[in-house]
């Protein structure tokens with residue numbers, strides 16, 4: 001098989017025995033420019049300790065910075081654009097993204113807007129991107145893998161639709177994986193972000209664009225993530241105790257990172273666009289929204305010879321039978337919409353969702369390509 005593997009991001013992970021944070025032990029990588037724009041959300045970057053570590057390193061190096069902490073979940077284009085304008089006004093020449101997928105994705109868009117002052121907000125989705133400020137990415141969730149790919153998923157203002165900016169200029173120069181920054185995550189967000197990471201691995205493995213290399217990362221990530229989710233399941237209510245989850249944090253973070261490298265080659269599959277609607281219209285976290293479709297994903301893809309073989313190979317590598325994998329992912333996603341819960345999707349809602357999925361290219365990214373009737377059917381059976 002021929003392949004073309006490109007992933008230019010340097011990844012530095014924490015040495016588990018190190019007393020100091022990975023940011024502090026690798027402080028010299030922050031000498032990337034004269035003034036940084038730190039892109040983050042309102043609370044978690046500070047709460048988890050990452051922002052304090054970065055500020056202390058920048059101060060020590062004598063590097064000036066501004067903090068753009070206006071990023072909300074599923075970041076709107078307007079927020080990212082405003083971050084780019086703030087970076088231009090302050091004369092920033094590099095970007096430090098700290099947070100979950102939302103701030104990391106926003107940091108890539110800020111880097112593009114700041115390096116292209118004549119851009120209108122929509123230009124981030126064009127083929128005209130020729131530059132971006134250099135980016136350092138510091139994930140504080142173990143889920144999206146945004147730290148190792150060129151995607152920035154933004155929400156179109158006033159439209160409840162997600163659109164992805166994709167440009168090789170948006171690869172972070174460096175990603176710093178420090179699982180201790182995820183220790184402040186609740187059990188719920190830990191599970192949801194891990195489900196996102198698992199979906200990346202599963203969807204990547206089946207993609208027609210997958211290669212021997214991307215499948216290697218997909219399997220590595222899937223094993224770590226599935227085993228961690230299974231362990232959390234078995235911990236029961238003990239998993240609400242942050243101490244009980246500590247031991248799982250390294251596997252979750254490196255597993256999610258492997259999933260990010262896998263989708264860097266392939267992109268995601270139909271769980272993602274189907275899930276975006278549940279996030280944008282029903283407020284469900286991204287990972288649980290995608291995981292809810294895992295059984296449907298395997299059901300349709302198993303109707304093709306190639307899909308069935310790939311699913312068997314993938315689940316054999318994890319060491320769990322495919323139907324159990326799919327059922328577990330759906331159960332852990334725990335999405336309670338539908339007539340059984342008294343708030344079923346209406347036919348109009350389903351129609352709107354199907355139209356949104358049709359507008360996203362990635363629903364075609366698997367051996368079986370679902371058609372609009374099947375999209376309708378999936379939503380209807382699960383949530384009608």
Ligand code: NAP
Nearest residue numbers: 041042043044073074100101102140141144146153184185
């Ligand atoms: P997120 O939207 O970045 O954050 C979810 C919540 O978790 C926020 O309230 C955030 O607080 C909080 N949080 C983050 N880190 C925390 C920590 N260490 N301790 C406590 N709370 C913490 O969640 P995400 O699931 O990582 O990212 C989802 C976004 O990524 C979506 O927009 C999705 O479309 C996108 N995505 C991108 C890719 C890609 O390849 N680029 C792939 C999949 C998904 P704050 O608001 O205070 O930060």
Ligand code: FE
Nearest residue numbers: 144196272286
């Ligand atoms: Fe995702």
